[in-house]
Amino acid sequence: MINEKTAPALNIKDLCVAYQQEGEWWEAVHEVSLQIQPGEIYGLVGESGSGKTTLALAVLRYLGKNGMIRQGKIELSGVDLVQLQPAEMRKLWGHQMALIPQNPQSSLNPAMRVGDQIAEVYRHTQDMETGEARHKAVEMLREVNIPDPGRVTLSYPHQLSGGMQQRVLIAMALSSNPSLLILDEPTTNLDVTTQATILDLLRSLIEQRQTAALYITHNLAVVAQMCRRAGVLYAGRLVEEAFINELFARPLHPYTQGLLESMPRLGDHKDSVRLRAIEGRAPVFGDIPSGCVFRPRCPIANEICETNPPLSVLPEGRKVRCHRWEVSLNEAGRSHLPDGRSDRNTTEKHQLQPLLSLEGVSVHYPLKRSLREVVRREPKRAVRAVEGMDLKILSGQTLGLVGESGSGKSTLARATLGVVDKTAGTIELLGIQLPDKLSRRTLDTLRKVQSVFQNPEEALNPYLTVGEILQRPMMTLLGWSRQEAIGRVPDLLRAVRLPAMYAERLPTQLSGGEKQRVAIARASAAKPNLLICDEPVSALDVSVQASILNLLEDLQAEHGNSLLFISHDMAVVGFLADTIAVIYLGELVEIAETGDLFKSPYHPYTEALLSAIPGTKVESRRVAAPLVGEIPSPIEKPGGCPFHSRCPRLVGEICKRQPPPWQSQQGSSKRYLCHIPWEELQAQQGDIQGFEISRG
Amino acid sequence: MATHTGAAPSRGRRFVSQLRRLYAVPTAAFGTTVFVLFLALALLGPWIAPYGANQQDYQGARMAPSSLHWFGTDHLGRDVFSRVLLGAGEILWLSGGGTLLAVLCGTAIGLLSGYLGGWLDELIMRLFDSLLALPALLLALLMLGILGASAWSVLIVMVVVYTPIVARVVRSVVLSVKTRGFVEAARLQGESLGWILFREILPSVLPTLAVETAVRFSYGIFLVASLGFLGVGVQPPSPNWGLMVKEARQTISQTPWALYYPAGAISILVIGVNLMADGLKRIFQTRHD
């Protein structure tokens, strides 16, 4: 087991790393010290730009030409890496240290079979014969639970799914049995169900091998699940370090507190909880505040914070870099709303008018047939992105749409918007059928349905000012004159909590969160009845997400518009939505009012989604097996129940042959599509709760 | 009001300041300087050339470079320096004008074809593919065979040869831009086609277009000079550098200077424009990173 007394596998002392940008050097990592014991997984938490990847690359001595270690030591098993020549480092790579990178797709050579990519480690670093190296590669793939490893060695990376690619990379990294493993967001781009299996795999492998691991991530939940100790990095400084339960139970640094409290937990709802957002934006290169770097965003900062805070070392191995950590300890906590806050709930749901109703909507993308298929007269195939979808959104309500990537949730939104043609079904807005084509919709229809997109970087035209961007919808959709529209711009900005002077800025001068606010302002400028938000926060940093969610909620309260909110994140959807629809392979599998959704029984897919969330607790009477395999191709959808190929609660042949019926029960708004009846399923499942490490 | 009048110039300034970054790269700075110098010479040429382009002196033919004739005289007694100087205007006008026209046509077609897509796009692209299946010079020669040799024909040829290339480049950028959120947002706002094409999409095409224009321009100089050299482009006594090389080649042993100076001028100008294009590429590529 981990012994604090033994020499650490990795010992970083006072490390400063600088990057050169346009001729100037900027410090990305400042005086960071940390130790990792053999067999320990150390979590390093930070948002984008916090310097966490720089730290990883510095440890690997792989900074590139424009990076430089300014001072400090990096001792790996007692050897100071900073002093080594590049050629000596190359001997350590693959033997002593290995990296599991963030983006598996681009981290594998696209032109080389994966077996060869693993085997060459053995051949070139361990002087193995080709045949033996191949054999070892197969073995290694088996070890990372890849089915049919012999076949996979012959595949090219693009033929594998993201999860498989990441397994290959794990196999590659572990092939030389390194003493230090660096994991740089290894599951960030994976679906939540895949992420769960990869995390399990990683943890067991690291435990087996007694490797020291530095786990870098922005995801606190993952850290909670994986690590023994964790450090929080902000603007290149390690602001807090503690054992995991301590960190989550009693965060000392205001930033850590902010991170923990800005994200909704599973089961939180806007009616009862107000998210605590961290205001302001993360510092960028060349704009690091003096004194405490967190000062401008800190709710409890005072004059003393203008000086550099010392690193306070506390008992139980805790460290915090804050002048006022004692104060912050008392101020922490999330603001629970008084009970009467949600007046919307007073109106009975059935009295509300349906604003938008989808009936039997299908979207198929026809595929071009290959020559062979044409010759063989095979039928034309299509990507069946959305299939027979029935949904309603009530006025002033929020419908949440959840599903993994490829489930068709975005396609559904785009069909509603009119940018994608539906294949079948009707879409009615306030009882009037909408034409498919955007060009055939009236300006008034356009006005009524507006949208906020996932990627704020692409949402705004980089060549127009914020003011110009915001005027347009009022001019085109409301028919206002330019003057009138310009006059409204400050109000719009104020509504999204941006200063009026932002009207003159170009999008490139805004941070990601600010861009998303402008996008929301634009979408709401013409007072739409329905706002469609497709993953509006998934591209944003944790600390910024909360403010966007709060903003959406506030705007809805003010305008009474409906919201179609799409996300892969159960907690976020659960927080915002009144009703949640779970979709799988383009089909609705479960729908319920938010309160009912988190109560058992669940559709097995919903159950899998919920239990895959890191840190969730399952009070289960029979723990379901994790999901098997990958999401099937929407071209060759399985017959019967669409989920049968991966279902851990498969009943039998009936699932493969017969489409399942809707199951529902009096007293619950929940409906789910499954062969297993209500009670039976409920008996198998327990309620699932989000992670909550009780305070104190 | 006041908040908005500030916006437009800032955009202009941004583009100019981008261009100013050309001077950060030494090679690009050199290239740009060369280009600007040639441009200046071309503009001032008619005033500073000591002799006319076709001014002949039969007693002073085939004279080596001297203080009287800096670059010597050719076989017809014309001052090579003046001809090179005046030729700068000619070649810049033709290649620049042709390039700009082609860029205008190509941009318009590329924008429309890329944004609208469908059968129109398919048709235009197939047609352009076919045009591009002929080497540029051969297409030019065929066309000049029809049009007859003249400066205007050269201009038309440049437009026909380069429009497909520019259109394809523009189209590929449009295809990547049109799926971005802000274009979709504009469509959802009911913006007109013109606004979407020119205000939403075009600005994102401009960096690529600037590089492409510079590259086309350098090829354009090449093409105009080559057609002159082959004798099918602009007609004598035009001081086209390619034509001058062709004419001087006959007398290379007598008046080598009449060949080397225009040849050198083409080379330096094309190198300059190439370096400039390379610089533009670097600027706009680093911006995308």
Add this chain to the structure above:
Amino acid sequence: MLGYSLRRLGFLLLTVLLTSVIIFSVTQWLPGDVCRIILGREAGEKALDACRQDLGLEAPLPVQYLRWLADFSGGDWGQSFSTRTDIFPLVMQRLLNSLRLAVLTLLISVPLAVGLGVLAGLNEGKLVDNLISIGSLSVVGLPEFVTGILLIQLFSFELRRWGLPSLPANSSIRPEAGFVESLPSLILPAITATLVLLAYIARLTRSGVLEEMKQSYVRTADLKGLPRHIVVVRHILPNALLPTITVIAISFGWLISGLVVIENVFNYPGLGRLLVFAIDRRDLPLMQAVALVTVVGFALANLVADLVYALLNPRIRYTEGN
């Protein structure tokens, strides 16, 4: 892969067909009466009429086009108006010459350019890179007729003047000459063409190498502890050279038919000069034949480029059916 190849082939046929329409229409627009040109200045009206009848010029243009296309694909390329000989052997012989020059040029330029490009790419920002980059940018600026004339002056006349072994200034070669015999004549044109290609390919290779070096998989390979040369040879180059290979194939098309200026400077009997000759003489059938052969060659080069690219790129090779 088969489906991909067939699709590319279909694409090629379509392009060639469309281009043949363009060529046919363009040549129809050329000024001048074909029969007047064939029969000469003092031919009588009677003879002109007979000639027009003979050549089927009275038929409507689409019919003429179809007839021409049918004859052409059937191997009946007709007779040249100006040389009064069969076009097919004439064009084939020139094509052979062009191929020779193209092959030699590629043999010289590709190893050199790829080598320089890789060297520059691996040493980005260093002296070698700067020298190669500036050198290639400068060479790109030299028009072929300038380099060609300079090379003639240097390697032909100056060497001869000093009594040294020199290369021929004029590259016209005997029709039956074998490759070895024509080699001296090929060297200077090949060098001239090389100078054009060299910079182009080297720059492309360099940027390909730079692009791939930025990729994450290179970091993966490095961090696997592989020796640097293995990383370069096994990981960077196979990916970095993909665009280069495409460009080489396309350059081959250019070398076969686009060397009008070089062939003119050196008097090399290639396809390009034949086309200029045909245009000068208003020799329609010859013009059409050369242009079409050119297009087919160009399109084939593109096809080869696509196929080689696909063959070397598993991302395309193994996605058939999707």
Add this chain to the structure above:
Amino acid sequence: MKVNLHIIGRNKIALVIMLVLVFVSACGRVGATQPAPAAPTQGQSVSAEPRSERNGILRVAMQPIVQADPAFISSDSEVLVANHVYDYLVDIDPASKVIPRLAVDWQIENDGLTYVFTLAEGVQFHDGSPLTAQDVVWTFNRLRDPELELPTADLYSNIADIQATGELEVTFILNQPNPFFLYDLSDNHALVLKANTQDAATKFNGTGPFKVTSYSPEDRIILEANKDYYIQDLPKLEGVEILFFNDENAAVDALRSGQVDLVMRMSTALFTSLQDEPGIYTLDIPTNGFDLVRLRSDREPGDDPRVIQAFKLATDREAILQLVQQGYGAVGRDSPIGPMYTQYYSEETPIPERDVQAARQLLSEAGYPQGLDIVLHTPDTGGRPDLAVVLKEQWAEAGINVEVSVEPESVYYGEERWLEVDLGITGWGSRPYPQFYLDVMLKCEAVWNESHFCDPEFDELTTTAGTSLDEAQQAEAYQKIQQILIERGPVIIPYFFAQFAAISDKFQGFELKPFAGRTDFRLVNLQE
């Protein structure tokens, strides 16, 4: 006198010379002969001391041949090839005397209406068949057949009948006496073919000193000595390779780098550039060839005599000769009767001095006070583009703004633009007698009256000069014609050019002729 319509210049120099040697003898300079240190020039005749061995292959750079059928040939290279593959019935020697070639002897009977030729014995075509009188009859019948519309039809229209009066005897019967008939029989096209040859354009079945071993259009034609040539020991060369060059620069480059041995016909600039070249011998001879600058006189602006005068006054002929021809050749006096026709050439009428002001004044009077804009068309060969450029500059001073249009010969002549355009330059080849030019180019009804000149007095004088047997009367008419052309002819002839050649000094016995195509390689050989 009949018009000799035997000149076709579809592709090459427009009009080629015939019976060149008639005048060459008169001017006393028999071509330009390459000095042959090893063998005296005098020895270079058909009856030269026999040499037992042929040696050397002469590589000649020429423009590509287009026509291979002798009936259609016109350019230097076409005639050059034909002249060595075939034989003429009679040839002309440097002393302008008609000399035997295939015909070893002839009699003129019946007051000049009957010509009886005796053919040489033992003459074989390259295919091995013997030459018979029938071949000659067929050849000339073909050339004169009006149905075939061959270019020579008109030239031979005076022939009433041709008969094979023996195995080796041919008899020509004329309609009217023609003192120049023997010269006509030596016309460029009059090469003897095998009877019933169907494909003269592709088969080179002649009796000449060389056989074609390979012909690759646009590239080269390779000839080897005909070992069975009926004149023993000729030719002296083993073979001739004619390499085709579209570009005379490339041809001269090839000569410089030793890839060819002989270049004929080149621009003055190239010729002068070869002067000091080691190992190369240059030759030049004057000719009566000239570039004609003509203005159409039947429509505006050339229909106003003042405009014609303005053009003439604005032209500096001496400067043109110096710039365009670098001083080679002779200054012209706006008439085709050049200084080489010593018995006709006259400098009696002065050419007005160049006077830009006067020209401007005349233009102004003619209704062009702001000057005159006009396109000057020129074929793209020889010094003609240069001439156009120089004229543009000279005329600009007088307010004539010229736009130069350089056109491929194939277009300019092939599409008859040369007869159509207002202002153009035409190259005219050297002729043995001046009457030809007047008949075909300047008479009102002339076939190639490109200037559309129509002057009754001129026509009358021309008829007089062409028919009179009285030499004095003839000379007077020619003198008057020159005066008319200077005063009102819509033509400017700025110079008469020289013929150039350059040959490797390894060869000897080369003799340049004003019409390069009739140059005879039979006597050329490699020096020991």
